[in-house]
């Protein structure tokens with residue numbers, strides 16, 4: 001199996017941080033699931049383009065034309081990265097949350113939505129203006145498919161429906177059976193959107209092969225800087241709906257009516273949902289990240305990440321106080337994202353100690369997936385959760401968890417230091 005020679009160079013790799021015990025150490029960023037450091041290569045591409053950028057669309061000047069080309073070519077690069085169908089639209093958004101809210105706004109008025117309670121809040125919450133069925137947490141991938149099939153078969157009346165599911169959990173890193181869920185959705189006349197925020201930085205995604213209708217992801221988790229994301233997929237519902245934002249760029253023609261009102265003809269391309277001056281550098285950065293990962297080769301990236309996952313799993317298995325959180329079982333395939341609790345420790349204090357004593361940055365809390373984390377911690381998904389959860393008293397179950405996550409820029413030493421620190 002080919003293994004990448006080493007981590008891809010990322011920004012921040014030379015940052016050192018002080019330790020409470022004295023001295024300093026290189027910062028170990030192990031919170032990639034929140035935001036991954038930008039690849040040096042992406043940053044270099046942005047720097048090379050930056051002197052030339054101008055506002056896109058309709059500018060007569062050279063820089064405006066150049067920027068328009070780069071912006072539109074960025075769509076093509078993203079479409080290739082996602083292996084989209086020829087008629088799919090690629091819309092640049094602010095991030096996954098924005099993409100899914102955009103899609104929620106274009107659903108047919110009578111569309112029903114089906115979503116597992118285990119979703120990240122970005123894929124759990126945007127649908128509430130529609131009729132939503134929240135599906136119980138499944139304990140196996142096969143159970144997820146059965147649960148969805150049953151819910152879709154039971155629906156009445158049989159109108160348009162959308163299923164929203166995450167491809168890789170931001171809490172457990174576990175992979176969801178997207179292909180099977182898409183087949184189940186289509187068999188029952190529903191469409192499916194995939195939240196691939198945690199999937200695309202780790203594994204190749206194919207819209208065609210998985211046969212999904214839409215996919216959403218964030219640039220800042222895909223080794224690009226903040227501020228840009230993508231919604232890609234079927235054009236028909238996007239074209240039929242009112243624009244996400246009303247304004248210039250989305251409108252093709254605007255005229256006063258004799259009765260005093262205003263008539264608008266909206267674009268039918270991706271521009272329909274991109275009103276205002278778009279984030280050209282952000283779109284360019286996402287495309288640069290797509291190219292960089294493709295060129296590095298997912299085969300080698302995946303092989304190396306598997307070794308890191310194994311190191312973390314093996315290291316945590318050595319510590320009897322540690323419980324790794326999992327919905328589908330300890331051996332379920334996952335990306336480089338893993339949450340756990342440590343008996344006798346408040347998770348927030350544990351994470352703070354990793355930072356102060358070892359220079360390791362992880363995350364603690366409920367990870368914007370409150371019902372899921374409650375379930376995984378043995379509680380009730382109906383309990384209200386807050387991110388700054390109070391301390392569990394001795395003998396009580398933890399109320400929040402610790403998450404470690406990593407990827408293409410993570411040196412072995414960061415993972416080894418983490419394992420040593422937890423041990």
Ligand code: PMP
Nearest residue numbers: 095096097120122170195197218
């Ligand atoms: N979905 C998943 C699975 C995520 O992990 C995140 C970010 N934690 C989001 C959606 C939301 O992404 P963003 O904050 O970039 O909109």
